Amino acid sequence: MTDTLGGLLTIALLVAPLAATYVPLGDYMARVYTSTTHLRVERAVYRLSGVDPDAEQGARSYATGVVGFSLVSIVVLMAIQFGQAALPMDRGLPGVPFWMSFNTAVSFVTNTNWQSYAGESTLGFTAQMAGLAVQNFLSAAVGIAVAVALIRGFVRSRSGALGNFWVDLTRGTIRILLPLSFVAALLLVAGGVVQSFADSTMTTLAGHPQVLTGGPVAGQEAIKELGNNGGGFFNANSAHPFENPTAITNLLEIFLLLVLPVALTRTLGTMLGNRRQGLAILSVMGLLWSVSLAITTWAEVGAHSPAAQAAGAAMEGKETRFGEWASALFAVATTGTSTGAVNASHDSLTATGGGTVLVNMMLGEIVPGGVGAGIYGILVMAILAVFVAGLMVGRTPEILGKKISARQMTYVALYTLATPALVLVGTGIAIARDSSADAMGNAGGHGFSEVLYAFTSAANNNGSAFGGLTVTSDFFQITLALAMLAGRLLPIVLVLLLAGSLAEQGKVPVTAGTLPTHKPLFVGMLVGVILIMTGLTYFPALALGPIAEALT
């Protein structure tokens, strides 16, 4: 078995189950969000929460629900970390410092899961389970809820109603994320991922003391990947053998982080009553993802950097059991899905490999993007693409039976500006500070790349890092937290307002002059618009960092 054949077979073994689950899982999720009946356990949740599950919400109310829930969640998660010493299974650890707990709370509530903390030395088991892991579920369910609300905006006609946020949140959690996570967690335990409630200390064979860190890792690992969260139980994340013990669990984890974003394109098609539209969107994601994977694999396997050449292979920061192929595959999947888990040090990737995963995030987390966030992200780009097409031929743009007018384009324009502004302004401010040079783990262009990567990851809610950057100063804790928060809530509010404005419209009949949005022509158009937008926005910043490094 050669590395190349093994690597290609690995990709095949990843794609096969994604293809097999595409239709059943996608259609199941469509039923979850269109069903009119509530499960008994869901009724209990609604009753205890005091919400009326049969009340419809307009865009403003839906958005208010998301914002209110997020803010409450941040406060509660901060309190749990801050007061963890009073909780059971605290491992004797003190409360998390204020700004670190703020950063971490925002990080998990926004589905970013940026790690300014090191799990094994910072957090007790209760804070991990009842604090972080709960948000792993809920933040993922919020993402899907917003995507579903946008889809309803296209489906509904002359109605301002987008559904009920609390119902969407609860159903996504109970009917989708919880059962899948449970099964995945058991598979992970079978593969060797830890699920215990105690650390133990022992003496190694060579006579050194070593702590065998325990913890409810498997349960957290499952939802960490499935919900595109990515916050590791341990500092080293999925490179840690207790989070990811074998090449088999590695493939399972990559599958888990891709399965929902991929199947959600089917959910989109099914809910729209236009399944080819779902496939067209998936094609765009798949095309960009494949190119990204090819470039990263080429760079890592070919050891295209001075350090990798010196070592004979790009193995710095990589685990023996994974090697270059499985590390490159994980890196592309985790950055393309806004997961942010890592099974190798991204800081030590080759310049081209590290630059490519950075671009994956800059695309706006749409290849295939985070759970839900990928769907609404790419639909916004699709609206932009029909707008550009409309300008070319001088027709009023329309998509999926809805007219795109000034109001919709205002939301779309603000959406496409919000995240890049956070990335570039944040990076600019950080670079302008003298103290940032001390925070960088590497000199020269790579130090700049570390800062650019941090703000790109935060504002796009990815959460992976060029880990050499020391981000525990108040400056980085606060600015990155604000980038995560604004990078999450601004796009969501804009998407919901966009959804409301679409739902209010009637349907425009399809005519001979309508640009079909489910055909290869539009797929190409959308890929082009995504690449041009990303290129125009980020090329100067990329030129200072990864491009300069790659040419060195």
Add this chain to the structure above:
Amino acid sequence: MITVFTDLFRQSVAGLRLLLVMTVLLGVGYPTAVWAAGQAFGDRADGSPVRVDGQVVGSRLIGQQFEGDEWFLSRPSANDYDTLASAPSNLGPLSTDLIASIGERRAEVAAREGVDGSAVPPDAVTASGSGLDPHISPAYAALQAPRVAAANGLSLDEVERLVEEHTDGRGLGFLGEPGVNVLELNLAVRRSVEGGD
């Protein structure tokens, strides 16, 4: 404006109540259920401990630091195999520090094993992603086998057989890369020495 804030307050209260309910379900019920069902997998849920005479000496999944000619040595680690601080070096692709330490490690390994620097495999001169890599490449194990055999008074054939025995192949035959489990290999070497006494 006032109605927006009233609505925000009202919905935040509902959100808080829902969060508390979900915390019980997802934050207590779920991990407990995974733990209970995970017991079916025995030691795996407890970190795959390795025991000698009933005494735990490590986990087969977590690397350990070894020094001295009688042991197979693990890969370099950015945290000296400290399980409370798992981490990679995070040194970048152009890092002169990294390139310098690769050179030093190469020279050190070559001198220790009595081979040319070009014979030293990549994993012997690079730190892993976790700092806790339990494996070395079969090439690095082969490189160390003559030294370990000599230091323990074992035949090279015997040590090479043990290396072979403790090599984890690719997952399902093609996933990832083969690796030699250093802790289990060293344990086997020691057993062999004790058995031969």
